[in-house]
Amino acid sequence: MSTPSKLIRGYEVVIGIETHAQLSTQSKIFSGSTTQFGAEPNTQASAVDLALPGTLPVMNRGAVERAIRFGLAVGAKVAPLSIFARKNYFYPDLPKGYQISQYETPVVQGGVVEFYVGDVKHKVNLTRAHLEEDAGKSLHADYVGQTGIDLNRAGTPLLEIVTEPEMRSGPEAVEYARTLHELVKWIDICDGNMQEGSFRCDVNVSVRKPGADFGTRREIKNLNSFKFMQQAIDFEVNYQIDLIEDGGTVQQATVLFNPDTGETLAMRTKEDAADYRYFPDPDLPPLVIADSWVQAVRAAMPELPRKMAERFQADYALPAYDATAMTQDKATAAYFETAAKASGQAKLVANWVMGEISRRLNAEGLALDASPVKAEVLAQLIVRINDGTIANNGAKQVFDTLWTEGGDVDAIIEAKGLKLMRDTGELDRILDEVLAANAKSVEEFRAGKEKAFNALIGQAMKATKGKADPAAVNALLKKKLAG
Numbered sequence: 001m002s003t004p005s006k007l008i009r010g011y012e013v014v015i016g017i018e019t020h021a022q023l024s025t026q027s028k029i030f031s032g033s034t035t036q037f038g039a040e041p042n043t044q045a046s047a048v049d050l051a052l053p054g055t056l057p058v059m060n061r062g063a064v065e066r067a068i069r070f071g072l073a074v075g076a077k078v079a080p081l082s083i084f085a086r087k088n089y090f091y092p093d094l095p096k097g098y099q100i101s102q103y104e105t106p107v108v109q110g111g112v113v114e115f116y117v118g119d120v121k122h123k124v125n126l127t128r129a130h131l132e133e134d135a136g137k138s139l140h141a142d143y144v145g146q147t148g149i150d151l152n153r154a155g156t157p158l159l160e161i162v163t164e165p166e167m168r169s170g171p172e173a174v175e176y177a178r179t180l181h182e183l184v185k186w187i188d189i190c191d192g193n194m195q196e197g198s199f200r201c202d203v204n205v206s207v208r209k210p211g212a213d214f215g216t217r218r219e220i221k222n223l224n225s226f227k228f229m230q231q232a233i234d235f236e237v238n239y240q241i242d243l244i245e246d247g248g249t250v251q252q253a254t255v256l257f258n259p260d261t262g263e264t265l266a267m268r269t270k271e272d273a274a275d276y277r278y279f280p281d282p283d284l285p286p287l288v289i290a291d292s293w294v295q296a297v298r299a300a301m302p303e304l305p306r307k308m309a310e311r312f313q314a315d316y317a318l319p320a321y322d323a324t325a326m327t328q329d330k331a332t333a334a335y336f337e338t339a340a341k342a343s344g345q346a347k348l349v350a351n352w353v354m355g356e357i358s359r360r361l362n363a364e365g366l367a368l369d370a371s372p373v374k375a376e377v378l379a380q381l382i383v384r385i386n387d388g389t390i391a392n393n394g395a396k397q398v399f400d401t402l403w404t405e406g407g408d409v410d411a412i413i414e415a416k417g418l419k420l421m422r423d424t425g426e427l428d429r430i431l432d433e434v435l436a437a438n439a440k441s442v443e444e445f446r447a448g449k450e451k452a453f454n455a456l457i458g459q460a461m462k463a464t465k466g467k468a469d470p471a472a473v474n475a476l477l478k479k480k481l482a483g
Contacts, residue, residue: 006169009241011207014214015173015233016165019180020158021190022134022198023066029133029157030057030100030284037196041150045136049155051096056283063157066189067107067131068289068297070159073187073304074126076111078294084131084284087276093136093149101160103278106130107287113163114306115179117171119321124176129161131287153197159189165204165214170233174226177201182329186305194224201229205236206250215240216250220257220264232257236264308333316346325354331368335375342379345386352378356396360403373402380409393466394418421468424476430468431476434460445481453477 028035031048048055071078085103108129115122134156139148161180167173181199184190192199201223206215220236223229235257240250255264303311309323318326326336336353340346357378361368381402385395390413398412413419421427435442438459444452460473 007210008207008237010209011237011241011244012210013168013170013233013237014165014206014208014217015167015169016204016217017163017167017173017177018202018204018219019161019177020134020200020202021070021161021184021192023063023157023159024188024190025060025062025066025157027060027062028155029060029063029131031155033155035156037193039152041139041148041152043152045095045151045154049095049151057100057281059284059287060157063131063159064107064287064289065293065297066157067129067159068294069187069189069301070129070161070184071108071111072294072298072301073183074108074111074113074129076126076129077109078289079105079107079109080289080291081105082107082130082287082289084281084287085278086281087132087278089276091135091138092147093138093151093154095136095151095154099133099135100281100284101132102130103273107289108159113176113179113183115175116321116324117169117175121320122172122175124166125164127162127164129159132158132160134158165206165217170230170237173203173233174230177229178226183305186330187302197224200224203229203233205233205240207237207240207244216252218250218252218264218266219254221254221267223257225259228257228259231259231262232264235262239264302330305333312336312346316340318346318350322347322350322354326350329368335368335371338375339379339382342376343382343386345382348382348386349378352382356399372404372406373399377402377409384409384413388420388469389413390418391420391466391470394420417467419467421464424472427464427468427472427476430463431460431473431480434463435480442481453481456481 022035023029025035027033028049031046033044033046033049036044048057068078082102083105084100086098087101087103088098090097106128111126111129113124113126134153136149136151136154139150163176167176181192184199185192190198194200203220203223204217205220206217208215218236218240220232223232236255243250252269253266254268255266257264305327309320309327312318312323312326313320325332327333332353336346336349339349339353343349357368357371357373361371381395381398384390385392390398394413394416397416397418398409401407401412401416402409434456438456441452441455441459445456456477457470457473460477461468461470464473
């Protein structure tokens with residue numbers, strides 16, 4: 001459902017993403033070692049993680065269950081039988097000399113992720129999601145002229161989620177990644193902590209002339225920030241176009257993004273599958289997943305974001321865009337539904353959540369569950385807007401007080417004198433005075449200048465100190481001018 005891509009300097013951008021989501025198990029994928037973050041280096045690497053002679057890997061059932069959960073969430077096929085393979089390469093932080101992964105037969109096959117860029121709906125197809133173990137970590141900064149090796153991460157369970165090369169812009173890639181990030185947290189398979197490396201994206205970028213074959217891709221490794229992802233894609237796209245326009249050719253490579261310079265830098269020539277010499281791991285039997293297990297996981301699944309969005313459209317008459325925005329994460333969904341039920345004004349609630357609430361949270365760097373204005377309190381404010389007690393301008397003043405000081409909605413309205421004017425006789429008198437004091441605007445309006453009417457409305461609201469119902473002012477003013 002993606003829209004046609006916009007060309008950049010006459011080229012079409014082609015993007016695919018591989019995401020490593022660290023699964024939220026307490027122990028590693030093939031051993032009982034803990035996955036806790038932040039321990040002293042090399043204190044969480046067991047003999048199994050290091051593949052010492054005589055040790056054998058044992059599959060972590062919790063990791064498999066989380067993979068099943070993800071497959072169900074994206075509408076993929078959960079393979080009844082999948083195979084683990086050894087991916088052979090030699091890095092200092094890979095003590096075995098190989099990584100246990102899945103190659104030809106992954107546990108999750110296919111699937112779809114849907115999201116919005118602005119108000120345009122997009123859909124990205126997944127190729128696969130497979131289980132694998134993480135490698136260790138090489139540390140350079142703290143060792144002058146040397147490299148430290150921390151093997152605590154070795155054997156940490158990962159689900160690698162691979163898309164088709166269907167994204168055509170940086171914003172589309174970023175929104176896909178954001179949506180996937182929220183999904184894995186929503187279904188509780190990954191904590192999504194990007195600073196700790198729990199959610200890392202490798203972005204494959206290439207460019208081509210419209211209608212041409214795919215260009216040669218370069219893979220930007222280990223992006224752990226959506227902001228950096230956008231910057232890295234922007235730089236890489238322009239780098240490749242510049243190279244081609246200057247008569248050069250793009251070489252397949254793995255690159256790193258430097259956020260300090262905003263540039264990508266080639267790290268090594270990109271390997272192909274043949275370079276890894278995959279073969280089935282002889283120490284692990286095929287992974288067999290019975291249908292009864294899949295059904296048990298399905299029965300325990302939470303309501304998924306896209307299903308909840310459909311329900312919000314049906315139950316609360318929300319537009320599709322609003323419904324998607326209200327289901328971007330569990331906290332937003334719960335906040336919205338609580339306020340919508342309490343106020344009976346779902347659309348107005350969504351407007352406030354997407355508007356004033358989001359603006360305040362972003363400005364102060366707060367998560368929604370830390371909002372000083374709770375859902376029940378927002379509902380009370382919206383009830384007073386809807387029943388005509390206060391106007392929007394007054395509501396914002398009440399909200400300011402609720403945010404900074406707390407308190408009761410009705411008490412704040414009373415203390416600040418924000419109730420809309422109900423005395424029609426008083427309003428009638430004020431409008432007569434406004435018309436008398438603004439004879440020129442009255443003349444201009446009667447001469448056909450519509451802008452003069454807006455000026456009179458402004459004067460009327462000023463004279464009532466914003467306490468008059470704007471609709472009532474509008475109707476009564478038109479009646480008087482027509483008389």
